[in-house]
Amino acid sequence: AQKITQTQPGMFVQEKEAVTLDCTYDTSDPSYGLFWYKQPSSGEMIFLIYQGSYDQQNATEGRYSLNFQKARKSANLVISASQLGDSAMYFCAMRGGEDQTGANNLFFGTGTRLTVIP
């Protein structure tokens, strides 16, 4: 069974500083995808970045990058130059394997609440 663990319930970061949000995962599938989403207080889940298990390079998307360590089964999100608008819940999620049925659901971690301090 797939499992996602986010051990940091809350994090604080000074504006313009970088911050790392931790995510570890567990799966027996050799093929999987890892996703990070941001959820502001409004509730909508906003897709940030994706990393595939076979990707050779760490994913980057603007100020977001993934520190992907496959052997350690970790996919930490790095946010550079934090902004006040980055204050939100951040969720790590995984989709496992090449399911023959094409099952398409995500498994989510418990999230990390990031607060950016002016």
Add this chain to the structure above:
Amino acid sequence: KAGVTQTPRYLIKTRGQQVTLSCSPISGHRSVSWYQQTPGQGLQFLFEYFSETQRNKGNFPGRFSGRQFSNSRSEMNVSTLELGDSALYLCASSDGLAGTITDTQYFGPGTRLTVL
């Protein structure tokens, strides 16, 4: 492209009633997934529809059901509401190609259901 839309945004119901939530996916997306988010259980997968067929189902009682129409719009229904059904219900759409781990789900703003 317009994003995923969900209606209504807020609902207040009483125990025993039923409720129907609606989701319109991003144009061209054929997969719609539903998730329940509560403070206690976090985000949990309810079910996924692809081309009008339920392709996958989470571990929820039969009171939770859904369907998808030919235009990919989806509805979920909860019958005989319980207090524990109070939650944010999120809908997500994607291309839904089978076996594609890169398939990215895009979420709507959610429907916040309160059961009194």
